[in-house]
Amino acid sequence: MPKSLLAAAALACLLLGPASLAANGGATPQTIEQIRQMVEKQYSALETFYTTLHREPELSLAEEKTARRLADQLRSAGFEVTEHVGGHGVVAVLKNGPGKTLLIRTDLDALPVKEQTGAPYHSTAQTKNAAGQAVDVMHACGHDIHVTCLAGVSRNMAELKDRWKGTLVLIGQPAEEIVHGARDMLKDGLFTRFPRPDWCLALHVDAELEAGKVGFVSGYALANVDSVDVTVRGVGSHGAQPDKGKDPVVIAAQTILALQTIDSREIDPVQPVVVTVGSVHGGTKRNIIADEVVMQLTVRTYTDDVRHKTLTAIDRIARGIALSAGVPEDRMPVVTHLDDESTPATYNDPAMVDRVVATFRKVLGEPNVVKREPVMGAEDFGRFGLEEPKVPIFMYRLGSISAERLAESKKPGGRPLPSLHSGLYLPEPTKTIRTGVATMTAAAVDLLQ
Ligand SMILES: [Zn+2]
Ligand SMILES: [Zn+2]
Secondary structure: OOHHHHHHHHHHHHHHHHHHHHHHOOOOHHHHHHHHHHHHHHHHHHHHHHHHHHHOOOEOOOOHHHHHHHHHHHHHOOOEEEOOOOOOOEEEEEEEOOOOEEEEEEEOOEEOOOOOOOOOOOOOOEEEOOOOOEEEOEOOOOHHHHHHHHHHHHHHHHHOHHHOOEEEEEEEEOOOOOOOHHHHHHHOOOOOOOOOOOEEEEEEEEEEEEOOOEEEOOEEEEOEEEEEEEEEEOEOEEOOOHHHOEOHHHHHHHHHHHHHHHHHHHOOOOOOOEEEEEEEEEOOOOOEEOOEEEEEEEEEEOOHHHHHHHHHHHHHHHHHHHHHOOOOHHHOOEEEEEEEEEEOOEEEOHHHHHHHHHHHHHHHOHHHEEEOOOOOOOOOHHHHHOOOOOOOEEEEEEEEEOHHHHHHHHOOOOOOOOOOOOOOOOOOHHHHHHHHHHHHHHHHHHHOO
């Protein structure tokens, strides 16, 4: 907080007295100062926790140690902890009298990426992936920062019990990177076996935002992801006799290009759509015309309407191109929607965003709370807001790059910033963790009034 604001807060305190401040409720200047002191007090323990998590990352569905470590932290803060909810999920509940219920979520998993940051606490972990291949593992998406922040919040909220009322539910969600965990926890009774939330809150590190700042998007922030397989079927023949078959390679090529007209010709131009054919496989040998080509697509949209139109167009185009090539009816393409690898958009509730962002401004000062642009990336956090009756959710972004590193990246010819999921991505822990814990604690105190 700038000095002038602190002085104004102190003056207000003198003028109004403690009773008025209590009636005002929420994240008062006094509470914010108290939160700041609590964060300082526990910072070195949190950093140790963070480096331990960073050194020992675990892949999606294998977050056994990470979940246990988080559960231990939450238990020692005084929460009632249940483990193994939807796989390695952790649910911790702290009841503090009548009132609303707030759920705060961290994800737990890491990625099959080789760390190249050279940090003293870098990961050398290796494991086998689901296909049995040896892979390096790294927290390249910052979920270790998220877990650490949640541990910090749990201690603060337990200590600040006289400043809030209601119920706090903290969860460690597994398998975010494969967009499974949110669904698995909901299926396992997250909203029925435990207090049902009135709001859900989460944060995610931002690989382009300065540490010490937070960012927000009101409304759609992350996209619907639909995973679709298209199997183009033809009629095999000799490579020198294309007239004797129906070449699925040529049909697939035409289909790929035609799919790009969905965005440019069929959907309202101000509505974002991405149709990416990420994998094409067909054929065995240069002189054989294959009988099928398998394509894997990722489809990104925001609204239900655009999503529906885009998926319908993929079906129609795949079939239409096959028809125009003269493929017989029994060899029409097969379009498969993979529900398991799809996830809905994250829609940040505008009223909740306004309320929480106002608290962030009190904690960090106006210039450190910045509006960010929505992206077509994915998160399964959005699912928590879609269970009927729907609850407002908000995922904000936590700056994680030092000011010096950011400045260096902006110089002509400067070293570009690595993106999330890069083996070079390394958050600056000191400011990032402090900011994450302080903002999230203040938001929780403010919502639970
Ligand atoms: Zn990620
Ligand atoms: Zn992530």
